[in-house]
Amino acid sequence: MTVVMPGVFHDGREEIRAYMAAACAGPLKGSNGPLKGSKPLDEPRRIRFLSPGTAVVVSEAGILLAGENELPADRIRRATWVLVRGPHDRTWAITSYHDAPA
Structure with a gap:
């Protein structure tokens, strides 16, 4: 899987997992800070x-x-997802994700 965002490129599960873990421990932490209740x-x-x-x-x-109640225009993103499904499975998996300001 790959993730591409402005200033960010991560390739592979471990890179993405580490990036998300750092975000959730810091700026996206839900128990306090500006994103509590978001x-x-x-x-x-x-x-x-x-x-x-x-x-x-x-x-x-x-x-x-x-x-x-509404997302401000300066925080709207457009995202593109590429999804694949296994041959014997009904589960979809994300193989690539990209986002940018709208």
Whole structure:
């Protein structure tokens, strides 16, 4: 799996896991700080099936902070997800993710 965001490139589960663990221990920590009571938003805007087991999803995303009812324009992101499904499985897995300011 790969993750590409402005200023960020991570390749492989361990790199992504380490990045997310650091974010959740710091700026995304839910028990205190500015993101306490926040929730992620991710609304699919377009889904394309390239084959029965491969899909590309374009979504609008962001983090709604505590007390907010609407996502401010400067925090709206566009994300692209590449999803694959195993040949004997109905479970979809993310193989690539990219986001950028909208």
